[in-house]
Amino acid sequence: MSHPASPDDALVLYGEHFSSRLLLGTSRYPSPAILQAAVARARPAMLTASLRRQGAKPDSGRGFWQLLQQMGCRVLPNTAGCRSAQEAITTAQMAREVFATPWIKLEVIGDDYTLQPDTLQLVDAAHALVEDGFKVLPYCTEDLVVCQRLVDAGCQAVMPWAAPIGTGHGPVNPHGLRLLRERLAVPMLVDAGLGLPSHACQVMEWGFDGVLLNTAVALATDPAQMAGAFADAVQAGRAAFLAGAMQPQKSAQASTPVLGTPFWHQGSGAGA
Amino acid sequence: MKVTLNGQSAELPEGARVSDAIAHLAPTPPFAVAVNLQFIPQSAWASQPLRAGDQIEIIAPVTGG
Numbered sequence: 375m376s377h378p379a380s381p382d383d384a385l386v387l388y389g390e391h392f393s394s395r396l397l398l399g400t401s402r403y404p405s406p407a408i409l410q411a412a413v414a415r416a417r418p419a420m421l422t423a424s425l426r427r428q429g430a431k432p433d434s435g436r437g438f439w440q441l442l443q444q445m446g447c448r449v450l451p452n453t454a455g456c457r458s459a460q461e462a463i464t465t466a467q468m469a470r471e472v473f474a475t476p477w478i479k480l481e482v483i484g485d486d487y488t489l490q491p492d493t494l495q496l497v498d499a500a501h502a503l504v505e506d507g508f509k510v511l512p513y514c515t516e517d518l519v520v521c522q523r524l525v526d527a528g529c530q531a532v533m534p535w536a537a538p539i540g541t542g543h544g545p546v547n548p549h550g551l552r553l554l555r556e557r558l559a560v561p562m563l564v565d566a567g568l569g570l571p572s573h574a575c576q577v578m579e580w581g582f583d584g585v586l587l588n589t590a591v592a593l594a595t596d597p598a599q600m601a602g603a604f605a606d607a608v609q610a611g612r613a614a615f616l617a618g619a620m621q622p623q624k625s626a627q628a629s630t631p632v633l634g635t636p637f638w639h640q641g642s643g644a645g646a
Numbered sequence: 647m648k649v650t651l652n653g654q655s656a657e658l659p660e661g662a663r664v665s666d667a668i669a670h671l672a673p674t675p676p677f678a679v680a681v682n683l684q685f686i687p688q689s690a691w692a693s694q695p696l697r698a699g700d701q702i703e704i705i706a707p708v709t710g711g
Contacts, residue, residue, distance in 0.1 A: 399711030409709075424710025427652040427703065428673040436674050439707050452710045460683055467685035468678035468705060539711070588711030 383616065385419060385584050387561055388509040388530050392419035395578070396608045397450065397563065398601065399588025406441050408597050413445050416591070416601035419584070420450040422479055425469055450511065452479040457492070459499035466503055478503060479533070479565075479586075480512040489539045493520040497527055504528030513565050516550040518557055525560055532558070533565035533586060536577065540589045542569025545577060555581045571600075571607030578611025579619065647698035664694040667702050677706040 384391040398418040403409040413421065423442060442449060451469035456462040459482060466478045482499055484492025491514050503510050504527055512524050516534040524532050534554060537543035544567065545551055555562060564577045565586040574585045585608055594600035649656050651667055658666055664679055664686050679686045680703045686694050696702070 399709075401709040401711045403709075422710050424708050425678065425705040426708045428671065428677060428706050438709055439676060442707065454710055464680050464683050464685050465705075468680060471685075471687060472676045472678045472705075472707060 383612070385561070387511070393417075394419040394605070394608075395584035395612055396574075396605055397422065397565075397584060397586035398591065399586070400438075400442075401588055402592040403597055404592075406437070409592075410441065410445060411598035412591055412601035413447060415598045416605045418447060418605075420477070421445065421447045422450045422452050422586070422588070423473065424452050424454050425465060425472065448477070449473050449475060450477050450479050451475065452513075453481045453499075454483075456482050457484070457495075458482065459495040459502065462495070462499040463502050463506075466499075466508060467506075470508070476507055477509045478511065480510050491515055491535075493517065496520075497523045500524050500529050501527040511563070516547055516554050518550075518554050521554060521558055521562075525558065529560070531561040531563065531583075533563045535566040536564050536573065537567025539566045541567050542590055543567055544569055544573035548580075551577065551582075552580050571603045574604055575607040575611035575614075578608055579614045581615050584608070647696075649696060649698065649700045649702055651702045652704055658696060662696045664691045664696060664702070667696060668704065671704055673704050673706060677704050679704050 384393060385395045394417055396416055396418045397420045398413065398416050399422045400409055451473050453462040453465040456465055462480060462482050469478060470476060480496065480500055480503065482492045482495040483489050493514060496512055496514060500510050500512050510529050511531055511533050512529055513533050514520055514524060521532045521534065534551060536545040561583040563584040563586050564582050568574055568585060568587045569590045577585060587604065591597050591601045591604060647658055647660055649658055651671055656670055658670060664681065668691060679691065682701050
């Protein structure tokens with residue numbers, strides 16, 4: 375069971391404090407009960423949800439809505455499936471009315487195969503939504519300049535991908551992600567492509583402020599147990615970042631003191 | 647007049663408003679409405695007129711990532 379985050383190390387997004395640095399998606403779980411169990415284990419800061427035509431999915435309508443109310447977690451609607459700035463803006467406005475929240479995970483997809491964000495449309499949509507009072511969390515690539523433009527548009531946080539959505543590959547461009555973390559001071563959540571708790575722990579060790587994931591939990595053999603594992607990994611990675619890791623060395627450095635070594639120069643080697 | 651309602655052709659009376667399209671589909675709350683890619687707030691459902699050929703979307707919460 376994961377421990378609650380230290381109250382003086384809260385995740386702060388748009389001036390609001392969150393005790394968890396894990397955001398969790400609600401899709402692809404084997405059943406609503408298993409989703410509920412996973413949420414209970416992860417205790418996420420926010421749960422993502424979406425909007426679709428009525429009747430387009432078996433879980434549309436009141437069933438999922440009622441489950442969201444029962445779970446009592448802050449909802450982060452997304453604009454998944456949108457392919458233009460205008461589609462995303464309209465979807466965000468609809469989500470604000472349905473979910474009664476100004477928060478929005480802004481997605482504008484530019485490629486059907488990789489589901490890579492259309493970063494040009496994304497910046498346009500972000501600008502309009504920030505102007506309209508939304509608290510925008512844009513799903514983006516690890517491109518430094520795109521992220522800077524999103525910040526320029528008024529986004530107070532960005533959400534770069536680790537890998538394409540649903541792949542579970544973990545960070546495919548560690549150098550790019552770490553460079554982005556070094557260059558921009560805004561809160562950053564790694565969103566999409568994480569598959570293992572070690573992936574989440576790693577990006578948290580690099581100084582990212584949180585992670586958003588869905589498939590890695592939903593498609594695990596035991597989603598609730600995996601949700602707990604991710605929650606622990608996020609906390610461990612955050613603690614490691616705050617603790618400050620040692621610098622890697624080029625050559626071996628004996629951890630045991632050399633002074634006073636018995637049999638010095640009589641044996642064949644030194645111990646670790 | 648013919649409109650497109652959630653991707654399907656639908657017949658609504660002349661002078662119909664957004665509220666008539668909603669009644670035609672009878673969706674389960676909560677839901678939100680857009681016409682021709684423009685959001686129509688709930689406060690305007692009863693007054694917003696529709697025209698032949700309008701594209702109406704009525705969407706509701708689903709799971710998402």
